[in-house]
Amino acid sequence: MLKDAKKTKDQIVAWIRKYFEENGPGCAAVIGISGGKDSSVCAALCAEALGKERVIGVLMPNGVQSDISDSRQLVESLGIPHVEMNIGKAFDAMAEMVGENKELAAITGQQGISADTRINMPPRLRMTTLYAVGQMLPQGARVCNTCNMSEDYVGYSTKYGDAAGDFSPLAGLLADEVLQVGAELGLPENLVKKAPSDGLSGQTDEDKLGFTYDALGEYIRTGICADEETKKKIDRLHRLNLHKLKLIPKFEPEDVERTLEFL
Structure with missing residues (x-):
């Protein structure tokens, strides 16, 4: 737990200001608004750091979203500019293109898109949407990642x-x-205490993970986990998913003479 939440909040606000001063003076922050705690907190932090007019909230339901009212509540309570863009048609078209491709079916040995593909395609379409919105803004934009450490x-x-x-x-x-x-x-x-979920599988994050965020947080902080099976699950997921946190590996030539020509 944080010893001083206000101090941490102020430090993040100062960090956001510094980031934009160095990487995008005058740019807007573009944020996907899910209506959960992470996107809500990020939007509020950016609004305090940059001013409400420089934070663009993007609501992106996939067809019908039962809790879209939470996203609308958040942007209205913060008073930030926002747009609502339904990715449903894009998702359906993408699912059809991938799922009905005969050559792909021959390679994979299955018809239609897999369950994991169906779950992960919308987040990638949403990120494409956020960058498209950002590039439409005359002042430029930087896209906010809303993931937390857990x-x-x-x-x-x-x-x-x-x-x-x-x-x-x-x-x-x-x-x-x-x-x-x-x-x-x-x-x-x-919004802040809403049970986190991916909004796709019908399960909460904790249901899918098989352990609570409290247990995960305690293990990350102390290295101690009361339940051995939970510890094994956390260690396995951490090991398997480390690639998501690393830069793309690149080949670096050794002992090779190279001439670089700049045109």
Whole structure:
């Protein structure tokens, strides 16, 4: 737990300001708004750091989204400019293209798209949408990554989907610490304390992971986990998903003479 949530909140706000001063003076922050704690806290932090007019919230339901009212509540309570763009048609077209491709079916040995593909495609379409919105803005934009440390540690994100972005205000905070900052920001409780879920599988994050964020946070902080099976699950997910946190590996030639010509 944070010793001083206000101090941490102020430090993140200062960090966001510095990032934009160095990497995008005058740019807007573009944020995908899910209506959950992470996107809500990120949007509020950016609004305090940059001013409401420089934070663009993007609501991206996939067809019908039962809790889209939470996303609308968040942008209205913060008073930030926002747009709603339904990715349903794009998802359907992509699913049809991939799922009905005969050559791909011959390679994979299956018809239609897999369950994992169906779950991970929307986050990647949403990230494409966020960058498209950002490039439409005359002042330019930087896309906010909304993942927290707990999610990152076990890879509970989609590579090049919600795991992407230009800056990450919450990557140094565990899930329960995000809640503390959210309370300090005065965000609506129904958003900050909403059970996190991917909005796709019909399960909460904790149901899918097989352990609670509290247990995960305690293990990350102390290295101690009361339940051995939970420890094994966390260690396995961390090991398997480390690639999501690393830069793309690149080959570096050794002992090779090269001449670089700049035209």
